[in-house]
Amino acid sequence: MAKKIQDDGELWELFTKKEEYDPILLDKYGRFPYYLSSQRNVFEPHVSKFLIRNGLNPEYPEGRKFAVCLTHDIDFVCPGMLNTAARTVKALKRGQFAQASILPFSRINKTWSPLWNFRQIMKLEESYGAKSTFYFLTLDPGNEDFTFSIEELEGELGHISDDGWEVGLHGGHEAYNNPMEIRSKKQKLEKVLRKEVMGYRNHYLRFKTPKTWEFLADAGFSYDSTFGYHDCAGFRNGMCHPFTPYNLNTEKEIDILEIPLSIMDTTLFNQMHLDFSQAWKLTEKLIDTVESHRGVLTILWHNTYMQGEYLGFYKKILQYCAQKNAWMVSGAEIYRWWKEKY
Template sequence: MLKKVEQNKDLWDLFTKKEEYDPALLDKYGRFPYYLSRQRNVFEPEVSEFLLKSGLSPEYPEGKKFAICLTHDIDFVYTGMLNTAARTVKALRRGQFAEASMLPFSRINKTWSPLWNFRRIMELEEKYGAKSTFYFLTLDPENEDFTFSIEELEGELSRISDEGWEVGLHGGHEAYNNPAEIKNKKRKLERVLRKDVMGYRNHYLRFKTPETWELLADAGFGYDSTFGYHDCAGFRNGMCHPFRPYNLKTGKEIEILELPLTIMDTTLFHSQMRLDFKQAWSLTEQLILTVERYRGVLTVLWHNTYMQGEYLEFYKKLLQYCSEKGAWMAPGAQICDWWNKEYNL
């Protein structure tokens, strides 16, 4: 079916992200941002629309019309000392004396840390018939942004995996462009998890088109879910369906599936968008309805650090809305396994 897209130059250039090959400008993290793109219709999946008109008609498990891929990047599992002190003061002011007494000792008893919240996230999602993917950093102390050792989480990783959620790799700053780093961190996570790791997302959404896909395929990953703009929600290459990337340099498909990222919490509320909660929900609802219309997959990234206060309520609202819509809410690996079997990839 991609042959039909190839015959339409504008859509083919969008699908393959030709403009991202050897770009003249990148941001400070080596990313190609939305504001540099010629694509101005980012909230409409133009390539997916074309594919549906050409005969694509996905049928999801149990007759579901569309899917939601729920994901969480785990950058922190402890609060810093200053942050802990501030949280303690706030808890005291609210009269939450038990929480206030526990927070300073969260390093001693890890389950007291508000960011050691994997089980609470799972319990919440289970209420709505949903499961998700947790992407964990596996950094070494000398790596940038090191905040925890993955070995500390061995029991939690086993529980997440055993209960049907997914554990994936959250590659560090340099992994997206470093084959040895990707492979080393994958092996490290697999040693702790004692299972193969299929899913990947890079820290800070750092990505190089198309080289990162090639490195991930060579490292043995089944899918990636990094491919979204850090500074804007929407459909980076006009796709709201999983797809095999195409390398314009080699003229071949890459042996990995991409689950394109559609919505990230920090993009909505910070970054360049800086939406308030009402605006953020209006856009989120629009994107959900769009993906439903095109029988696609909407990938959501909600950090464990955003599972508090109004951000948590927003995530609950998203779960409830998608549940009422009858979406299939599943981890990335499960969606990819289904897609590969459905289309004999």
């Protein structure tokens, strides 16, 4: 794949994200945002388009035209105190007295929490013939953003994995730039899960090109799915297909598969400030674009967004993709299929 792109200098710089190697500025989380990129038409997968014109013709199981990689980052399993109080009042106003009576105690018994919703998510996806990946934080007390111990979720992790969904690692704030942290947290999750962890996504989509890929490959990950802009949906390096990253410093491919991220809930509603109508118009366009390129569209929908209108939006995504006969699966399934075929 890389050899085909190298002859086109402009596309090669886009594919490798040369502009991210020595950036003058980064945002407060050390990320390279879309607003600093020279790439303006992020809604078109220019590199994938070139590859399709030059012979790439992906196939998917049962003759499906494209794939959708469904993912969920698990940052919280219990709402904070103010959030719990607000939810309780809202439930009372709606006459949901049983839920209102349980919510105040959800911080004591996390299984009563509305964010302990992994099985509900799985049931919803199963109704559309879909499966997904759950990326879990494995932080220690004292780490930034620590809200739960992964050991508390051992039973849930087993249920998720045994039913055919995937459990992946959600690396903490500093992991993207710390190879020892990546390796130790992978081992911690594998100890609780009792099986190998294949997939990774970093918290806050923090990522350093190309170092993070190298660290993940060295730690033994099969694939990453962090690579997308936090502040804009679309195709960060012009790809709507999985790809093997290339390191311009070593002039070698990196031994890991990237399944690039294109749509995230917080990007649509918090960063791009779209209303539901605008967000759906863009989401529909990206789905249609990936379908026309026989690509893979990766979607991140947090468990905290599986309520109200946001849940309805996720259902709309599943319904639309199911109508198009998309192959809706986990990152691990995408990895296995892609490595076997390409």
